[in-house]
Amino acid sequence: GIQxxxxxxxxxxxxxxxxxxxxxxxxxxNNLQWFHQNPWGQLINLFYxxxxxxxxxxxxxxxVATERYSLLYISSSQTTDSGVYFCAYDKGSNYxxxxxxxxxLTVNP
Amino acid sequence: xxxxxxxxxxxICKSGTSVKIECRSLxxxxxxxxxxxxxxxxxxxxxxxxxxxSKATYEQGVEKDKFLINHASLTLSTLTVTSAHPExxxxxxxxxxxxxxFYGYTFGSGTxxxxx
Numbered sequence: 001g002i003q004x005x006x007x008x009x010x011x012x013x014x015x016x017x018x019x020x021x022x023x024x025x026x027x028x029x030n031n032l033q034w035f036h037q038n039p040w041g042q043l044i045n046l047f048y049x050x051x052x053x054x055x056x057x058x059x060x061x062x063x064v065a066t067e068r069y070s071l072l073y074i075s076s077s078q079t080t081d082s083g084v085y086f087c088a089y090d091k092g093s094n095y096x097x098x099x100x101x102x103x104x105l106t107v108n109p
Numbered sequence: 110x111x112x113x114x115x116x117x118x119x120x121i122c123k124s125g126t127s128v129k130i131e132c133r134s135l136x137x138x139x140x141x142x143x144x145x146x147x148x149x150x151x152x153x154x155x156x157x158x159x160x161x162x163s164k165a166t167y168e169q170g171v172e173k174d175k176f177l178i179n180h181a182s183l184t185l186s187t188l189t190v191t192s193a194h195p196e197x198x199x200x201x202x203x204x205x206x207x208x209x210x211f212y213g214y215t216f217g218s219g220t221x222x223x224x225x
Contacts, residue, residue, distance in 0.1 A: 031212060041200060043153075043216040086152065095141060095206055097214070099152045 002027045004100040006087060012106045018075045021103045023087035025068040030090050032063050033097070034072050037084040046072070046085075077107045111137050113205050115217025122193055122224055130188045130220045132203030137215075139205035142186040144178060147200040147219075159186050183208075193224040 003026035013019055023032070034046040047054050047061040049070065054061055058077075063070040074081055084102040091098065112135040122128045132142055141160050145153040157173075159165040159180035167173045175197075177189040186205075190197055203217040 033212070033214075041147075041202070041219040041221075043202065043204075045214055045216075048212045094158070095212075096143070096155055096158060097153075097204075098155070101152045104150075 006100040021072040023070045035086045111215040113215045113217045119221045137207045138183040140208040141206040143204040145202045
C-alpha cells in the first residue's frame, strides 16, 4: 500500500510562532485532506487540497501532487491550535480515508 | 454547518457484555457513515463503511460478528461491540458523508470505551 509519512511527529511551539507540517506519500494519492484533532478527540476538516494552495485565516496548505507531498502552514500559533494534525487520502471513488500517523502539536502560552 | 452527534462519549462495561454506540447526523442526510478506531497516540484506523439500508463493508481484519453495524436510516448508524473484551477498549469515532456534498466529512466527537 501507499506509505504516508508525516513530519515532525511532535512539535512544541510558543504562542505566536509559525510552523510547517509535512506529509509525504510514496505514490500518487487521491483527494488529499488535512484534519485537526483537538485534545478531546474531535476531528475537524481543515482543507481538501488535492493540488495547489488554499488559505483559511492563519492556516494554509499546499499540495504538490507531482512530487507527492503536502504542507500545512500555521502562522501566529495559538494555544487552541494544539492537538494532532493528520493528512489523509482516499484510495479511489469509495471515499474511504486513510490517515497518516499525525503530528502532535503543543502550543504553550 | 453539518453536525454529527455521537453517544455515549464515555462508557465502561464489563467483559462479556455488549455496548451500543450511536452516530446521528443532526441536520443532513448521511448516505455513508464510517467507523474508526483509535488507540492512544495512534492514528485512526477505518473499521467499516455503512450505507443506509445495506450491509456494512468491513475492513480486512475487523470481525464483523464482534462489531455489528446498522445503518437503519439516513441519519443514524450504530456500532455494537459484542462480548466485549479488555482489548476492545479504545476510542471509537464515526464520520458521515453528506449526500451530494463533495468531500464533506463530518466527524462525531468519539466514544471512549473501557472494558473491565
